[in-house]
Amino acid sequence: MAQAEFLNRVGVNYLFTPWISWLLLLQSAPFVKPGTVPCHILWWVFVAPVVALDVKIYGQWFIKGKRFLSTVANPTSQLSVIGNLVAAWAAARLAWAESALCLFSLGMVHYLVLFVTLYQRLSGGEFLPPMLRPTFFLLFAAPSMASLAWESIASEFDTGSKMLYFLSLFLFASLLCRPMLFKRSMRKFNVAWWAYSFTLTFLALASIEYAREVKGHIPRALMFILSTLSVLVSIILTILTLLNTKMLLPSDDPVLAEMEQRLPSTR
Known part of the structure; x- marks a missing residue:
């Protein structure tokens, strides 16, 4: 299954999500105090796979081949950027400071390249399947996370x-003005809906920091609303996920189907 995901231009980006989750949990875990040796060790354990994936994926982007950026770019590609920014946030x-700045610069440079590629629709591949259109919300997750990371660095x-x-x-307002983009993906629940919660949480956290820095009714209103x-959204998605647990690993999962096609038969 991991091999099939790595060979898929969408699935490969989700290899960053476990490490993003662990890095976020590391900062909120009550039993791991910041600055202690266990915390430092865990940071390296969680960041090492992110850097390894960076070297592999980013290398493919700028080296001529079948998987350079203009042919594989899609909204989920921003998960690689978010992985670097979360790691920078944790390092800060x-x-x-130096590790945080290194990871932040790595993430932001590739975010700019990726953003321009997606903005100009340079991708030569097929359009994203309708069921994965919630991942368009990742468009504003990266700058939200970047604002938090830079706030920790500065x-x-x-x-x-x-x-x-x-x-x-x-970017969030732009997506809200285009509800028809998500119409087909909202007909039936799927795990891609968690892209709504994941991204809104980063935006809400950034709004909290903004409200702390800038006093006024508008910043507070934005903080409260977001x-x-x-x-x-998180509560609703949790309930829907509990009611649809069979969809987490369906028997007709497209990734599993691709894996069966690529791997040689053992019969």
Whole structure:
């Protein structure tokens, strides 16, 4: 299954998600204190796969071949960028300024290239399947995460963080104005809907930091609306997932089907 995902231009990006989740949990785990040796070891354990995937995937993007960026770019490609930004955020909280800056710069450079590629629709591949269109919400997750990461590096929600936050708000508003884009994907529940919760949480966290830095009714209103929306979406998706547990690993999963086609028969 892992081999099939790695060979899939969409599935390969989801290899970043376990490490993103663990890095986020590392910062909130009550039994692992920041700055301790176990925390440092766990950070390296979780970041090493992210860097390894970076070397492999980013290398394919700029080296001529079958999987260079203009042929494989899709909204899920931003998970690779988010992985670097989350790692930078965690490193900054461990007071590892150089590591945080390194990972942040790596993520942002590739985010700019990826954003331009997606913005100009340079991808030569097929359009994203309708069921995966919720992943378009990743468009504003990356700048939201970048604003949080830079805030941790700079020790304040400065102009750079605000610019990234405003970009994420603009992209979020742009998607809200196009509900028909998600009409077909909303007909039946699938796990791709979790892209709504994942991205809204990052935007809500960024809005909280912005409201702390900029006092006023509008920042507080944005913080309240986005935080409430994030919580409600997470609760609804949790309930729907519990009611549809059979969909987590369906027998007709397209990734499994591709794996069976690629691997030689053992009969």
